[in-house]
Amino acid sequence: MADLRLVIFDVDGTLSDSLGEIVGAMEAAFGAxxxxxxxxxxIMGIIGLSLEEAMPQLAQEAPASTHARLVAGYKAAYQKQRLAAGPDHSPLFPGMRALVERLAAEPETLLAVATGKSRRGLEALLDTHGLRPFFQSIQVADDHPSKPHPSMVMTALAETGVDASRAVVIGDTTYDLEMARAAGVASIGVAWGYHPADQLAQADVVVDTPDDLARAIDALTTGDKT
Known part of the structure; x- marks a missing residue:
């Protein structure tokens, strides 16, 4: 499998624009x-972390029991919003569907997701947009330590049999890039997400458009990293 490559996508802020739903669910959870x-x-600053890591950062003075209720309240509110929004839930960023479809059609390219979302939430989003069949490896917060721990990336590499030198993580937050570095794989920061572009300097490259992203993926997974 030496010629295979693995492209690992973050979701919120990278593939889909979920900010409205995330803020709305936070408002409901804290309001309750x-x-x-x-x-x-x-709120934008904690996107990418698992909820169990995010809530203590957002409510530092609250006890663990309150954090647990905030997590539960957030999940319930997010699901309610998702069901109400239907096909308009967490729209994909322009150009990202075409990029995923293009990559998935390449016989040498495998696709994965590494996200702080729950499995239920991720699968609902992928099903809403008809993307689930394109991904060979799905890594979610239910099964791993929160980003930036490298567990999601290491598991995706193990599941697909791809060497770390032929893999790349794509994300919009510092947590994504730190996760990639900890796993020993290349990373691409996307400037359209939720952490300011000037915070993404540790990425191998930061891109402004999906077309730029496609070129960066090719460069970083073929050994041409100039």
């Missing part, structure tokens, strides 16, 4: 606890 809702910038 009669707590001040974190501002938008603070």
């Amino acid at each position: 606890e009669h707590m001040t809702v974190p501002d938008r910038d603070r």
Whole structure:
């Protein structure tokens, strides 16, 4: 399998624009606890972490029991929003469907997801957009430590049999890039996501468009990293 390559996508902020749903679910969860809702910038800052890691950051003074209720409240609110939105749930960023379809059609390219979402939430999103068949490896928060721990990437490599030198992580947050580095794989930061582009400097490259992303994937998985 030496000639195979693996492209590992983050989801929220990379493939799909889920910010509205995330903020709405946070508002509902904190409101139910009669707590001040974190501002938008603070919420954007924790996107990419698992909820169990995110809530203690957003509610640092609250006890663990409150964090657990916030997680449960968030999940319930997010699911309610998803069901209400139907096919409009978490729209894909322009150009990302075409890129995924193009990559999936290449016999040498395998696709994976590494996300802080739950399996139920991810599968619902992929099914909404008809993307599930394109991914050979699905890594979610239910089964791994939170990003930036490298477990998701290492498992995706093991499942697909692809060498780390032929893999790349694509994400919009520092957590994605730190995860990639910890796993010993290349990384691409996307500037359209939820962490400012100037925070993505540790990526091998930061891109502004899906066309730029396609070229960067080719460069970083063929040994031409100039």
